Amino acid sequence: MAHPVTLLGEAQLRALVPLDLAAIDQVEAAFASLATDAVAMPPILNLALPERHGEVDVKTAYLPRFDSFAIKVSPGFFDNPSLGLPSLNGLMLVLSARTGLTEAVLLDNGYLTAVRTAAAGAVAARRLARTDARRAAIVGAGEQARLQLDALRLVREITHVTVWARDAARAARFAADVRAAHGIDAIVARSVHAALADADIAVTTTPSREPLVHAEDLHPGLHVTAMGSDADYKTELAPSVFGAARYFCDRLQQVRVAGELAHAIAAGAVAADAAFPELGAVIAGRCAGRTHADDITICDLTGTGAQDTAIAVLALQRARAAGAGTIFHNDLTT
Amino acid sequence: MAHPVTLLGEAQLRALVPLDLAAIDQVEAAFASLATDAVAMPPILNLALPERHGEVDVKTAYLPRFDSFAIKVSPGFFDNPSLGLPSLNGLMLVLSARTGLTEAVLLDNGYLTAVRTAAAGAVAARRLARTDARRAAIVGAGEQARLQLDALRLVREITHVTVWARDAARAARFAADVRAAHGIDAIVARSVHAALADADIAVTTTPSREPLVHAEDLHPGLHVTAMGSDADYKTELAPSVFGAARYFCDRLQQVRVAGELAHAIAAGAVAADAAFPELGAVIAGRCAGRTHADDITICDLTGTGAQDTAIAVLALQRARAAGAGTIFHNDLTT
Numbered sequence: 001m002a003h004p005v006t007l008l009g010e011a012q013l014r015a016l017v018p019l020d021l022a023a024i025d026q027v028e029a030a031f032a033s034l035a036t037d038a039v040a041m042p043p044i045l046n047l048a049l050p051e052r053h054g055e056v057d058v059k060t061a062y063l064p065r066f067d068s069f070a071i072k073v074s075p076g077f078f079d080n081p082s083l084g085l086p087s088l089n090g091l092m093l094v095l096s097a098r099t100g101l102t103e104a105v106l107l108d109n110g111y112l113t114a115v116r117t118a119a120a121g122a123v124a125a126r127r128l129a130r131t132d133a134r135r136a137a138i139v140g141a142g143e144q145a146r147l148q149l150d151a152l153r154l155v156r157e158i159t160h161v162t163v164w165a166r167d168a169a170r171a172a173r174f175a176a177d178v179r180a181a182h183g184i185d186a187i188v189a190r191s192v193h194a195a196l197a198d199a200d201i202a203v204t205t206t207p208s209r210e211p212l213v214h215a216e217d218l219h220p221g222l223h224v225t226a227m228g229s230d231a232d233y234k235t236e237l238a239p240s241v242f243g244a245a246r247y248f249c250d251r252l253q254q255v256r257v258a259g260e261l262a263h264a265i266a267a268g269a270v271a272a273d274a275a276f277p278e279l280g281a282v283i284a285g286r287c288a289g290r291t292h293a294d295d296i297t298i299c300d301l302t303g304t305g306a307q308d309t310a311i312a313v314l315a316l317q318r319a320r321a322a323g324a325g326t327i328f329h330n331d332l333t334t
Numbered sequence: 335m336a337h338p339v340t341l342l343g344e345a346q347l348r349a350l351v352p353l354d355l356a357a358i359d360q361v362e363a364a365f366a367s368l369a370t371d372a373v374a375m376p377p378i379l380n381l382a383l384p385e386r387h388g389e390v391d392v393k394t395a396y397l398p399r400f401d402s403f404a405i406k407v408s409p410g411f412f413d414n415p416s417l418g419l420p421s422l423n424g425l426m427l428v429l430s431a432r433t434g435l436t437e438a439v440l441l442d443n444g445y446l447t448a449v450r451t452a453a454a455g456a457v458a459a460r461r462l463a464r465t466d467a468r469r470a471a472i473v474g475a476g477e478q479a480r481l482q483l484d485a486l487r488l489v490r491e492i493t494h495v496t497v498w499a500r501d502a503a504r505a506a507r508f509a510a511d512v513r514a515a516h517g518i519d520a521i522v523a524r525s526v527h528a529a530l531a532d533a534d535i536a537v538t539t540t541p542s543r544e545p546l547v548h549a550e551d552l553h554p555g556l557h558v559t560a561m562g563s564d565a566d567y568k569t570e571l572a573p574s575v576f577g578a579a580r581y582f583c584d585r586l587q588q589v590r591v592a593g594e595l596a597h598a599i600a601a602g603a604v605a606a607d608a609a610f611p612e613l614g615a616v617i618a619g620r621c622a623g624r625t626h627a628d629d630i631t632i633c634d635l636t637g638t639g640a641q642d643t644a645i646a647v648l649a650l651q652r653a654r655a656a657g658a659g660t661i662f663h664n665d666l667t668t
Contacts, residue, residue: 005441007662009663009664009665010665010666010667011665014667040381040382042379042380043379045376045378045379045392046376047374047376047394047395047396049374049396049431051398052396052431052432054431054434056405056434058379058392058394058405060379060381060390062381062383064385069381071407073405073427073429073436075429075433075434077432077433077434079432080433080434083433085666086667089436089666090434091436093407093425093427095390095409097383097388099388099409099411099414099423100388100390100409100410100411100414100423100424101409101419102407102425102441105439107339107436107662107664109664109665109666326662328343328441329343330343330344330441331344331345332420332423332443333344333443333445
């Protein structure tokens with residue numbers, strides 16, 4: 001008996017799953033599911049290879065609404081650039097939730113993670129930013145900075161962009177690229193404070209180990225999505241913002257140990273058992289999101305296996321519909 | 335830039351990696367590495383899907399002696415037999431320990447796990463059983479019972495086999511198959527006690543939830559390998575055997591929570607922090623194994639990611655040497 005396994009490479013996946021409204025809707029559904037369904041999402045498995053300057057994370061989540069689930073393998077090998085290779089790569093396996101059989105191997109080199117991460121930023125903005133938001137501040141100038149802006153533009157009519165990055169030259173290139181690609185105003189700010197001063201939405205996209213955004217950088221009506229921190233040594237928001245804004249998160253138990261909340265707890269700014277609403281509960285109508293135009297809202301995104309399963313399921317659906325991918329006929333000895 | 339990924343199916347892997355002395359040596363080297371090298375082996379990731387009657391375990395380990403490591407995905411979906419599918423399946427990914435890039439996808443449906451598990455039984459017998467051991471007792475009559483006997487025969491000259499299983503008809507078939515396949519004496523015993531009475535080596539291979547082997551079943555010179563228990567609800571050895579035999583294990587921190595030791599600790603027969611030698615330390619010459627012909631030895635095997643990495647590396651080496659497998663050229667966007 002032969003069982004078909006669909007193989008897809010990065011180029012195919014880029015073509016099948018662009019960052020678009022369908023991807024955003026799929027990730028939004030995953031967040032809603034997290035808040036309302038019996039989702040199984042175990043803690044992340046981490047394998048550290050310090051002598052190789054590498055590490056691997058494995059994430060997974062089962063969402064009852066899908067008949068498949070993903071297991072994502074995310075390596076980071078930090079000597080790779082000296083070999084002409086990207087530091088981050090990885091793949092996703094798609095397994096049947098009915099039989100456990102492998103349905104697909106998505107050799108995406110991290111592309112689907114980039115898309116689902118940007119899509120989550122769009123979901124946060126769609127649910128928490130002012131509907132009339134026009135001005136975006138982007139902190140950081142890497143791949144996610146670009147994708148987060150692309151994602152914002154799918155849910156809000158962004159007309160002005162201000163960027164700040166530690167590397168001013170990269171920030172300048174980012175602004176020039178935005179002007180050229182989208183024909184909208186884009187300028188470099190000389191500080192995070194200046195970048196945020198006139199913004200309706202700010203997205204922080206850095207692996208900073210020191211807070212970049214403090215309470216005094218916030219103003220009424222602002223929404224901030226902090227998507228850079230996903231480990232206990234990374235932080236973009238000072239503990240002071242917790243007293244100045246309404247805080248939302250992707251997964252409470254995760255931000256307590258690996259998100260901005262972890263640092264606020266460690267600083268004594270927030271009680272260790274304090275509860276905050278998850279984005280999924282806002283989507284599902286179980287918690288209020290933005291209630292006034294002048295609310296200051298923050299959404300802390302650390303990344304969840306539920307997003308991985310959602311985007312992997314979308315990729316496989318589209319591959320099947322398009323007849324894309326290589327089919328490997330694996331034998332099954334029963 | 336394209337990066338080659340080798341794909342291998344179950345039939346190819348069965349041909350490339352039979353249960354032989356090379357597989358046993360490879361697994362033995364992994365045990366030695368566990369005891370002597372800076373092996374990284376994180377706790378198992380477990381995803382439970384109770385409404386689907388399924389679960390998935392993910393195991394991994396990095397051994398400095400290998401330039402690759404495996405990530406093993408082991409699903410168990412217990413309604414599968416009603417669909418004509420095996421309950422257990424799964425695959426292994428092989429990643430480069432230098433770059434994290436995926437080198438191979440081994441769609442083995444659990445075959446490599448079966449081989450590395452049997453090979454571990456052979457390692458335990460080779461290191462702990464009497465060199466003149468001839469008589470084997472096998473408890474259980476499933477796939478591992480057969481493989482464990484095959485493995486024993488590679489390291490000791492087995493001339494007599496006694497089998498006990500809860501299902502007497504299966505035990506009878508097992509004995510008949512052994513006689514037919516190997517031309518050696520094989521009989522069914524009416525109790526575990528009777529099966530072990532005249533044995534030099536016993537291997538227990540069941541998912542029993544009640545102990546099958548008690549102190550009064552042991553006699554001088556016997557070696558017992560207990561390979562069935564790998565979760566806290568499974569047990570094959572009564573706590574009383576801890577006072578009657580010298581106990582060895584594959585991984586101390588693992589048997590304390592998921593092996594026979596967990597039950598002995600829970601029963602108060604052994605202190606929670608009691609230390610016992612690992613099989614790898616015996617192989618590496620750091621701990622004594624059997625020191626007298628009359629020693630009673632026990633080896634508790636729960637299965638380790640180190641074994642998975644060892645067998646996966648062997649499979650990929652052999653596939654490359656044989657030019658076997660399908661090469662998928664994955665693009666890398668740098």
